[in-house]
Amino acid sequence: MAEVNCFWHAPVWRRLEAYLSQDRLPHALLLQGPAGIGKRRLALTLARRILCEDGRACGRCPACRLLAGGNHPDLLTLAPEPGRPLTVDRIRELIETLTLTPQYGRGRVVVLEAADRMNPAAANAFLKTLEEPAPDTVILLLCEQVSRLPATIVSRCQRLPLIPPPRQEAEKWLVAQGFPAPQAGLALALNGGAPLAAKAWLEGDEPERRRRFLETLEALLSGRRDPVVLAGEWQTEVPERLSVWLLTVVADLVRLGHGAGQGLVNVDCRERLQDWAEKLDLNQVFGVWERLLSWRRELQSPLNQTLVLESLFLEIHRLRP
Numbered sequence: 001m002a003e004v005n006c007f008w009h010a011p012v013w014r015r016l017e018a019y020l021s022q023d024r025l026p027h028a029l030l031l032q033g034p035a036g037i038g039k040r041r042l043a044l045t046l047a048r049r050i051l052c053e054d055g056r057a058c059g060r061c062p063a064c065r066l067l068a069g070g071n072h073p074d075l076l077t078l079a080p081e082p083g084r085p086l087t088v089d090r091i092r093e094l095i096e097t098l099t100l101t102p103q104y105g106r107g108r109v110v111v112l113e114a115a116d117r118m119n120p121a122a123a124n125a126f127l128k129t130l131e132e133p134a135p136d137t138v139i140l141l142l143c144e145q146v147s148r149l150p151a152t153i154v155s156r157c158q159r160l161p162l163i164p165p166p167r168q169e170a171e172k173w174l175v176a177q178g179f180p181a182p183q184a185g186l187a188l189a190l191n192g193g194a195p196l197a198a199k200a201w202l203e204g205d206e207p208e209r210r211r212r213f214l215e216t217l218e219a220l221l222s223g224r225r226d227p228v229v230l231a232g233e234w235q236t237e238v239p240e241r242l243s244v245w246l247l248t249v250v251a252d253l254v255r256l257g258h259g260a261g262q263g264l265v266n267v268d269c270r271e272r273l274q275d276w277a278e279k280l281d282l283n284q285v286f287g288v289w290e291r292l293l294s295w296r297r298e299l300q301s302p303l304n305q306t307l308v309l310e311s312l313f314l315e316i317h318r319l320r321p
């Protein structure tokens with residue numbers, strides 16, 4: 001992948017540069033921030049600086065070449081399977097590897113992705129490596145929600161929060177990469193302002209799928225289609241996506257229903273949403289919103305998506321004036 005200049009990393013990177021130049025990089029860093037803010041990218045950039053033979057991520061030395069090929073033995077990356085917790089077995093494997101001496105002379109870097117998805121046993125085991133750090137090892141923990149990590153782990157890390165840049169600057173950054181401004185704005189609004197998430201959104205098939213989903217909602221609210229049949233059509237969609245689409249639409253309806261157009265997410269269909277908001281009973285819309293929130297909380301555990309969708313679609317169908 002071509003190197004992308006993540007300008008919003010600059011403040012954190014300045015701190016890291018200071019640590020590196022003074023040779024006092026903490027042994028554990030916690031990179032926290034929303035999905036698509038570039039935590040992994042920043043961690044790997046730092047790993048290149050640490051492991052490069054001349055410490056500058058030169059791109060030419062044997063270490064840099066191994067890193068570019070994704071097989072430097074002193075860079076250990078660990079990530080849970082999609083939708084699964086990180087288990088203690090994987091952490092034990094890591095701990096065992098840390099007892100060995102690094103193979104090259106530049107120490108070792110551990111990148112622990114989605115650290116907030118460690119299960120309690122894994123977190124417990126991992127805590128020991130933080131309490132008794134292996135020599136010449138830098139541990140980079142990546143997480144979206146610090147509140148899901150045990151305080152004992154957080155307190156042993158130097159925290160580096162990554163914050164989305166101002167919306168306008170992020171939009172400019174996307175436009176400079178060839179995306180039209182209205183779509184860039186929409187992508188940012190739908191992705192919490194995280195530029196890389198917005199970019200991936202624009203490059204993938206999600207805009208088209210979301211457009212079709214909005215048509216589904218239209219069909220439900222106008223009573224043109226059967227909710228159970230429609231639920232069947234969407235049963236294989238990624239639940240996370242569905243819940244985001246629905247939540248943002250319902251939140252926009254509540255906003256517009258209260259006469260507040262500020263902070264609207266689905267800016268591309270403002271008129272349609274305004275029309276719905278005027279016709280629907282806001283109390284009932286609020287009921288759907290609460291059900292969506294409870295569905296989202298349960299997304300990590302296996303659910304019968306068809307059943308959940310059927311009941312949600314039926315409820316939306318019943319919103320019809």
Ligand SMILES: [Zn+2]
Nearest residue numbers: 052058061064
């Ligand atoms: Zn190098």
